[in-house]
Amino acid sequence: MLRRLIAIGFIYLCTAIAWWILAGVTSSRTHQADQGLRSRVVQLWGAPQSQQPPAVKVVRHDTSQVETEVNGVRTRKTVSRRVTEPVALDSSDVRAALGLEHRQKGLLWYSTYKVRFDAAYTLTNPHRERQVVEIALPFPAQKAVFDDLRFEIDGKPWLQPPTAKDGRITGTVELAPEERVTLRTGYRSQGLGRWTYAFGSGVSEVRNFRLAITTDFRDIDFPEDGMSPTRKEFADGGWHLVWEFRRLVAGVNIALVMPEKLQPGPLAAEIAAFAPVSLFFFFVVLLAIGIVRNIELHPMHFFFLAATFFSFHLLFAYMADQVSIHVAFGTATVTSLFLTVSYLRAAIGGRYAYLAAGTAQLLYLVLFSYAFFFKGLTGLAVTAGAIVTLFVLMQLTAPVNWRAVFARVDHEKFAGKPLPT
Numbered sequence: 001m002l003r004r005l006i007a008i009g010f011i012y013l014c015t016a017i018a019w020w021i022l023a024g025v026t027s028s029r030t031h032q033a034d035q036g037l038r039s040r041v042v043q044l045w046g047a048p049q050s051q052q053p054p055a056v057k058v059v060r061h062d063t064s065q066v067e068t069e070v071n072g073v074r075t076r077k078t079v080s081r082r083v084t085e086p087v088a089l090d091s092s093d094v095r096a097a098l099g100l101e102h103r104q105k106g107l108l109w110y111s112t113y114k115v116r117f118d119a120a121y122t123l124t125n126p127h128r129e130r131q132v133v134e135i136a137l138p139f140p141a142q143k144a145v146f147d148d149l150r151f152e153i154d155g156k157p158w159l160q161p162p163t164a165k166d167g168r169i170t171g172t173v174e175l176a177p178e179e180r181v182t183l184r185t186g187y188r189s190q191g192l193g194r195w196t197y198a199f200g201s202g203v204s205e206v207r208n209f210r211l212a213i214t215t216d217f218r219d220i221d222f223p224e225d226g227m228s229p230t231r232k233e234f235a236d237g238g239w240h241l242v243w244e245f246r247r248l249v250a251g252v253n254i255a256l257v258m259p260e261k262l263q264p265g266p267l268a269a270e271i272a273a274f275a276p277v278s279l280f281f282f283f284v285v286l287l288a289i290g291i292v293r294n295i296e297l298h299p300m301h302f303f304f305l306a307a308t309f310f311s312f313h314l315l316f317a318y319m320a321d322q323v324s325i326h327v328a329f330g331t332a333t334v335t336s337l338f339l340t341v342s343y344l345r346a347a348i349g350g351r352y353a354y355l356a357a358g359t360a361q362l363l364y365l366v367l368f369s370y371a372f373f374f375k376g377l378t379g380l381a382v383t384a385g386a387i388v389t390l391f392v393l394m395q396l397t398a399p400v401n402w403r404a405v406f407a408r409v410d411h412e413k414f415a416g417k418p419l420p421t
Contacts, residue, residue, distance in 0.1 A: 007299035012283060015306040016276035019313060023272040026317045030107045030265030037105040042143055042192060045103070045112045049140035049191035050253075051096075052198045053206075054183060056087040056123050058131045059172070087133065090122040090180065091208035098195060100217040100258055107265025107321045111193050111258035118186035125175035132159065136170040137185055140196075146187040154182045194223070196255040204250065211243040211254060219259035226255035262373060264320035264328070271369045272313045277382070279309050281364040281389055288393050289356045291400060295348060304343055305357070309365055312336035333366050 060083055067076050097116040102109050117140075125131050137151060151162050151169050162171035175181060199206055213229075215238040222228055227250065229241040243254055283302060290297055312332045319328035341358045363385065371381035 004299060008283060008287075008302045011299060011303050011306055012276070012279060015279060015310060018310060019272050019275045022310075022313060022317060023269045026107075026265060026269040026272060030263075030269065037108065038110070041103065041105060041110045041112070045110075046144040046189065046191045047141045048194045048196070049115065049144065049189065050196040050198050051117065051140040052138045052200060053089060053092060054121055054135050054137040054185070056089065056133060056135050058085040058087055058125070058127065059083075059134045060085075060131065084134070087123055087126060088205070088207070090124055092119065092121050092206065092210065094119040094197065094209075094211040095213075096195065096197075096211070097214045098216070098256065098258075100215070102261050104264075104321075107268070108263055109261040111260050112190065113192075113195065113258055114188070114190045115195060116186075116188050119184070121183045121185075122180060123183065124180040125178055128177045130174060130176055132172055132174050134170065134172045135183060136168045138168045139164075140189070141191060142167055144189050144191065146189050149187045151185050152183075154184065156181055194255060194257050196226075196253055198253040199250065206245065206248045206250070209243070209245045209248055213239075213241045213256060215239045215241070215256075217259055221257040221259065223255050223257055225252055227252055262325060264325045267325065267372055268313070268317040268320050271372050272317065274368070274372070275309065275313055275365075278364045278368045279306060281368075281386070282309070282360050285360045285364075285389065285393070286357065288397055292396055297348070301344075301347060305340060308336050308339040308343070309361075311339060312365060312369075329370070336365065337361060 067074060069075075095118045099114040101112050101114065103112050104110075123133070123135075125133065135153075139146065149169070151171060153171075153173050156173050156175075159172045159174055162169050164170075173181070197211055214235075216236075217238055218234070220239055220241070227243065230244050231242040233240050241256075282305070286297060286302075286305075289295070312335070315335055316328050316332040319331060322328075323331075337358060340361050344357045368382060368385060371378045374381075
């Protein structure tokens with residue numbers, strides 16, 4: 001009995017090492033691919049976007065007399081220098097519509113999105129004389145495409161057509177004394193992972209601000225460095241989120257993180273790393289049932305059963321980037337169960353194969369692995385399974401004479417011979 005347990009333990013240890021190698025290889029495949037694939041997704045779709053409000057400033061040219069002396073001769077000349085004065089926005093009415101589109105590359109899903117941005121900013125010439133005002137709207141990302149771009153002042157022509165350069169679009173307009181105008185801007189674009197409305201670096205003061213975001217997805221998430229909405233409501237399969245402030249002084253921004261799909265690569269690696277726990281429960285249950293039913297499995301039986309367990313994770317890891325993760329899981333499940341049941345049916349008998357081994361594998365391999373599909377519930381599922389297993393084993397083996405079980409080998413060895421006195 002002891003030699004048999006040592007052999008089974010050796011098989012278990014070798015299989016566990018193989019699983020840890022598979023988990024490491026899968027993680028390596030995932031991270032190495034991510035380094036190249038993420039840059040390709042950014043080039044094809046766009047980078048995470050962070051939109052800032054327009055920078056407004058009064059531009060004027062001051063002249064001054066400068067006296068210079070050359071070879072003892074003093075001369076005066078008039079020097080003009082460009083002076084800028086920042087102007088605060090009177091109000092901001094911003095709207096953004098986000099549409100989620102997941103894209104799979106290899107063993108990873110990327111959360112890409114389309115955004116429709118529209119905003120109306122009001123500003124006032126703070127002086128009692130006509131001034132030239134320069135307005136510059138930063139683009140939310142360097143590597144991005146902007147369609148249907150609008151950048152206009154209500155009822156006012158630009159002094160010169162706005163130009164897009166150095167990551168922003170800039171225009172100049174002449175305003176009458178204390179004249180108030182509205183800048184309307186908007187575009188359609190696309191990005192990756194996260195959309196941010198940034199007030200600026202450091203602590204900023206914002207007056208009469210309103211941002212409304214609509215989404216076509218339900219699973220919203222706000223980063224730790226962002227503000228939660230002041231109002232939100234569920235509508236049309238998504239959310240309507242509103243941030244509204246009369247006078248805000250803040251050093252944080254508004255951001256929304258796109259929901260992620262279950263990642264095939266990390267999931268396959270986690271399930272493979274956890275597999276030794278599943279196999280341990282499976283072996284213990286088979287040994288207990290064998291003792292109670294007087295069915296003796298040879299260590300070679302355990303070797304092939306461990307191989308059927310390993311086939312599940314191997315097949316799942318290499319199918320996850322080719323088909324749907326649920327199709328890969330289902331295919332691996334059917335394959336592994338078929339191998340186990342058909343093998344034990346031929347080796348032991350149909351009833352034991354279907355009821356004992358098949359049920360145990362379905363519980364400890366399939367259901368334990370499927371628990372990883374639900375974040376935060378894996379530990380609870382495994383704990384519940386372990387407690388139920390403990391209860392069943394205790395009830396099943398309670399009548400067993402363990403002294404006789406461990407002495408069975410010696411008894412069989414000396415069967416038919418008189419025991420020494």
